[in-house]
Structures are given as structure tokens and as C-alpha cells.
Amino acid sequence: MPEGYIHRIRVRYADTDKMGVVYHGRYFEWFEAARTEMIRDGGMAYSELEAQGISLPVMEARCRYRRSVSYDELVRIRTWMGSVDRAKLVLHYEVMGETDDAVRVEATTVHCFMDGRGRAIRAPKEVLAFFKRMVERM
Amino acid sequence: MPEGYIHRIRVRYADTDKMGVVYHGRYFEWFEAARTEMIRDGGMAYSELEAQGISLPVMEARCRYRRSVSYDELVRIRTWMGSVDRAKLVLHYEVMGETDDAVRVEATTVHCFMDGRGRAIRAPKEVLAFFKRMVERM
Amino acid sequence: MPEGYIHRIRVRYADTDKMGVVYHGRYFEWFEAARTEMIRDGGMAYSELEAQGISLPVMEARCRYRRSVSYDELVRIRTWMGSVDRAKLVLHYEVMGETDDAVRVEATTVHCFMDGRGRAIRAPKEVLAFFKRMVERM
Amino acid sequence: MPEGYIHRIRVRYADTDKMGVVYHGRYFEWFEAARTEMIRDGGMAYSELEAQGISLPVMEARCRYRRSVSYDELVRIRTWMGSVDRAKLVLHYEVMGETDDAVRVEATTVHCFMDGRGRAIRAPKEVLAFFKRMVERM
Numbered sequence: 001m002p003e004g005y006i007h008r009i010r011v012r013y014a015d016t017d018k019m020g021v022v023y024h025g026r027y028f029e030w031f032e033a034a035r036t037e038m039i040r041d042g043g044m045a046y047s048e049l050e051a052q053g054i055s056l057p058v059m060e061a062r063c064r065y066r067r068s069v070s071y072d073e074l075v076r077i078r079t080w081m082g083s084v085d086r087a088k089l090v091l092h093y094e095v096m097g098e099t100d101d102a103v104r105v106e107a108t109t110v111h112c113f114m115d116g117r118g119r120a121i122r123a124p125k126e127v128l129a130f131f132k133r134m135v136e137r138m
Numbered sequence: 139m140p141e142g143y144i145h146r147i148r149v150r151y152a153d154t155d156k157m158g159v160v161y162h163g164r165y166f167e168w169f170e171a172a173r174t175e176m177i178r179d180g181g182m183a184y185s186e187l188e189a190q191g192i193s194l195p196v197m198e199a200r201c202r203y204r205r206s207v208s209y210d211e212l213v214r215i216r217t218w219m220g221s222v223d224r225a226k227l228v229l230h231y232e233v234m235g236e237t238d239d240a241v242r243v244e245a246t247t248v249h250c251f252m253d254g255r256g257r258a259i260r261a262p263k264e265v266l267a268f269f270k271r272m273v274e275r276m
Numbered sequence: 277m278p279e280g281y282i283h284r285i286r287v288r289y290a291d292t293d294k295m296g297v298v299y300h301g302r303y304f305e306w307f308e309a310a311r312t313e314m315i316r317d318g319g320m321a322y323s324e325l326e327a328q329g330i331s332l333p334v335m336e337a338r339c340r341y342r343r344s345v346s347y348d349e350l351v352r353i354r355t356w357m358g359s360v361d362r363a364k365l366v367l368h369y370e371v372m373g374e375t376d377d378a379v380r381v382e383a384t385t386v387h388c389f390m391d392g393r394g395r396a397i398r399a400p401k402e403v404l405a406f407f408k409r410m411v412e413r414m
Numbered sequence: 415m416p417e418g419y420i421h422r423i424r425v426r427y428a429d430t431d432k433m434g435v436v437y438h439g440r441y442f443e444w445f446e447a448a449r450t451e452m453i454r455d456g457g458m459a460y461s462e463l464e465a466q467g468i469s470l471p472v473m474e475a476r477c478r479y480r481r482s483v484s485y486d487e488l489v490r491i492r493t494w495m496g497s498v499d500r501a502k503l504v505l506h507y508e509v510m511g512e513t514d515d516a517v518r519v520e521a522t523t524v525h526c527f528m529d530g531r532g533r534a535i536r537a538p539k540e541v542l543a544f545f546k547r548m549v550e551r552m
Contacts, residue, residue: 014443018154018209024334028301029428047486058300062338071156072461152305162472166439167290185348196438200476210323292432294485347432
């Protein structure tokens with residue numbers, strides 16, 4: 001299993017619900033932040049990709065909630081690339097506490113490549129090459 | 139005090155925080171829904187206004203939290219117009235339970251008129267006339 | 277395929293992101309509202325279930341995004357029960373426009389039964405009977 | 415004007431709306447994160463305060479939106495204490511870009527002290543002393 005990229009998040013009050021733990025829908029915002037920072041760490045800002053007219057909308061999301069995450073916890077999100085080809089990009093995520101490796105939440109998102117007019121496209125060569133380098137690096 | 143427009147909202151789990159009540163920042167989403175429905179009820183969809191290149195961004199927001207609102211409560215949001223002129227629009231809100239009139243939360247939002255390029259503008263005549271009719275109607 | 281329960285939602289500005297469409301993580305709040313109203317329609321408020329010390333946390337969520345949903349659209353969420361036994365409850369969702377039946381988003385959530393101390397439990401008899409009646413009714 | 419505490423936030427897609435800028439209600443989550451980190455930096459975790467049965471609910475919030483904040487911007491939130499006495503705590507916030515000092519958004523939140531049963535209380539001596547030291551330090 002690849003080492004992946006670690007992004008840390010501190011749980012806000014706004015993230016919690018009346019159960020006292022992070023609301024299940026909130027994790028998707030965290031995964032968004034995690035993959036954006038992973039891509040930036042790889043040498044490309046997602047906002048630059050968008051400036052070139054290319055976006056990576058989420059086509060599919062899956063999430064398993066194993067153990068809850070509480071208010072004010074500092075968590076690590078490990079993100080890694082599953083696969084990439086000209087049609088889609090698959091990313092995986094694991095949420096863990098700062099000091100223990102028990103996986104609280106695990107997730108997968110599948111993205112396509114989209115042009116500025118909102119149409120699915122084949123990934124341009126240099127974009128595909130960038131993501132392939134990221135897969136190898138991990 | 140004008141009667142205003144009543145919009146009802148059922149509190150979701152997602153609206154609550156670990157205190158077990160609605161998160162203070164969430165009310166602004168409710169006020170957005172309330173004013174949008176009030177304007178629609180007055181005869182104009184906010185989305186049509188946008189299609190004409192006019193938007194009403196929030197310039198200022200004020201909110202007082204008097205009593206909390208709990209999960210699964212059905213609340214009434216009373217919305218009314220404070221004033222309108224060519225430069226700005228002032229709206230007021232009160233959140234009450236379904237069966238009691240105690241005000242839980244009260245708020246004010248101040249909006250300017252903006253064109254499609256993001257510049258503050260004077261309200262076009264017909265837009266101003268629409269909002270003036272709404273003030274009178276209340 | 278069962279007819280299910282229809283819950284309507286109007287898209288708020290707060291639901292959208294800079295792509296101009298509903299943010300992918302937001303749908304989970306809609307599904308929460310939809311299943312809560314479905315259960316209420318079946319004769320039980322989820323808040324009453326909680327008052328009895330039983331909750332239905334999400335253990336797993338899957339979502340496929342087929343077509344985007346835009347600001348101010350009125351959408352229908354069709355919700356139905358896939359299965360229920362003493363260990364878990366499976367629910368399915370489809371998001372459609374008000375006037376067309378094209379499925380924009382489809383999702384599944386899997387829930388366990390939890391007691392007031394946060395431990396997974398077997399569903400109490402009357403709770404299981406309630407959900408079984410709902411499956412048959414659909 | 416006191417120097418205050420600087421907390422940095424990177425704008426997520428989830429923070430934006432279809433105008434392409436941060437949704438006005440979202441800033442309250444940022445202010446929550448900013449004041450929590452300011453208090454932690456002062457030597458006390460808000461979660462510890464809660465463990466002692468004391469919370470600081472927002473009684474009032476005011477916000478002025480001067481200039482918008484865009485996706486992927488790194489912003490600085492400057493937070494400082496306005497005043498504190500046994501009945502309430504007043505905090506101020508300013509949102510600025512990473513490289514320029516133009517104030518985009520400015521806000522104030524007013525908090526009371528609450529016990530574990532949800533009743534407003536006078537601030538306990540050591541809690542008041544902590545916040546007084548923070549005012550002086552700034």
C-alpha cells in the first residue's frame with residue numbers, strides 16, 4: 001500500500017452534529033482539501049488546472065465509517081492515487097487520529113476530466129503524465 | 139411591524155453541532171432560503187434576476203441568538219423588508235417555533251445591487267419598483 | 277423497483293460551489309432529510325427513536341453523480357428501503373428534477389442500530405417490525 | 415489596535431458558492447476555528463473548558479463583507495479580544511489575503527458563559543483571569 005500524502009485537519013464545532021462527532025457528509029470536504037494539497041505537493045495547484053479549463057469533478061464517492069471522530073481532535077488524512085488513465089482518476093483516503101493508526105473512516109473518489117464547457121474529455125497528455133508521475137512517486 | 143413572509147424549515151442533523159442545537163453559522167443559509175422564497179412569492183425568482191445580470195450580495199449581516207433551536211424542530215422564519223433605495227436593500231428575519239411566538243434568533247442582512255462583472259450598481263428602475271411594491275405590501 | 281417516498285428540496289446558493297452546481301458532499305444532507313421524512317411519513321419521528329435511546333448512524337455511503345443539479349432547481353429525492361435485518365438497514369436514493377425523470381444522482385446508505393452509549397446493538401423487535409412494515413409498504 | 419492572533423485558512427471548493435467566492439455564512443466557521451486556535455495559543459483548549467462544564471456560546475454576531483475571497487486563496491484571519499467581564503466576551507476578526515493587508519471581511523462575535531445545563535453563568539474566577547491575561551497580552 002503506498003505511503004500517500006498526509007494532510008492534517010483539526011475538527012471544528014461546525015463539523016460536528018448532535019451526536020458529538022463529525023457529521024458523515026462533512027468528510028467529503030476534508031477529502032477535497034486533502035486531495036488538493038496532495039496535488040499541490042506534487043507540483044500543481046488545482047486552481048491552475050482550472051485556469052487551463054480542466055476540472056476533475058467527482059463522479060463517484062464511497063465511504064466507510066468505522067470509528068467516529070470527535071470535536072477538537074487533530075486527524076491525519078492519508079491520500080493516495082489508486083489509478084489514472086485518460087478517462088478517470090481514482091483516489092483513496094484514510095482518516096486516522098494524530099497518535100494512533102486505527103482507521104476511522106476510509107473512502108474512495110472517482111473523478112473524470114472535464115473541459116470548461118462541462119463536457120467529459122480525455123485527459124490531455126501533460127495532465128495524464130503529471131498524475132502518472134504521482135502514482136509512481138507514492 | 140410588518141407581517142412579513144413566513145418560510146418553514148425542519149432542522150436537520152446536519153444543522154446541529156455537538157451542543158445539540160443549530161450551529162450559529164447555519165442560520166445564514168436559512169435566511170438565504172427565506173428571502174429567496176419571499177421574493178419568489180412577490181413574483182420574481184432570484185435566479186431570473188441573476189439571468190438579467192443582477193445579483194444582491196450580502197454586504198452586512200447581524201444576528202442575535204436568544205434561545206437555541208433543536209434537532210427536528212419545525213421553525214418559522216418571518217422575513218420582511220426594512221428599506222430599499224437605489225444603493226441597498228435591508229431585510230429583517232425572526233426565527234420562531236411552529237407553535238410559540240418566542241423569538242429564538244433575530245437578524246438583519248444588508249445587500250447591494252451588483253452587475254454581472256461584480257461591480258456595485260444603482261438598482262435598475264424596474265428592480266427598484268419591484269422591491270418598493272414588496273415594502274408596501276408588507 | 278419500489279415507488280418509494282418523494283421528498284422535495286429547493287437548491288440554495290449555500291448548496292452550490294464555484295462550478296455553479298450542487299457540491300458533491302451536500303447531497304448527504306439532502307439524503308438525511310429525505311430518509312427522516314420518509315420515516316416520519318411511515319409513522320415514526322427519528323427524534324422519538326432517539327428519545328428511546330436508539331440511533332441509526334451511517335456505516336457506509338455510496339453515491340454516483342450522473343448529471344449536475346443547478347441553483348434554484350426544485351428536485352425530487354426518491355427514497356426507498358433496500359433491506360432491513362437486526363444488524364442493519366439499507367436505504368437507496370435517487371435525485372431527479374421536478375419535471376423530468378432523468379436520474380441526476382443515485383446513492384445508498386447503510387445504517388446500523390446503536391444504543392445511547394454508542395454501542396452497536398441488535399434492532400429491538402418493535403423497531404425491526406416498523407422497518408419491515410415500511411419495506412412491505414413500498 | 416492590538417496585533418492579535420493570526421490563523422491561516424486555505425479556501426476550499428466547499429467554501430465557495432456559484433458566484434465563485436466564499437459564501438457569506440461560511441466565514442462564521444472560520445471565525446470559530448480562528449478563536450479556538452487563539453485560545454489554544456493562549457494556553458487553554460476550548461475542549462478542556464468544555465470538559466469543566468463551561469462553554470462560550472455565540473450570543474451575537476456581526477459581519478461586514480468588503481471584498482470577496484476566492485477559491486484556493488490562502489487567507490489570514492486576525493483575531494483579538496475586545497473586552498471581557500464576568501458576563502461576556504467580545505472578539506473581533508479581520509480576514510486578509512496572504513500578501514496584502516486589505517481587509518476583506520471584518521466581524522465581531524459576543525459570547526456569554528454557559529454551564530453544563532445550558533444556563534448563562536458568571537465567568538468563574540480562573541476563566542476570567544485567563545481571558546484578562548489574553549486581553550493584556552495583545
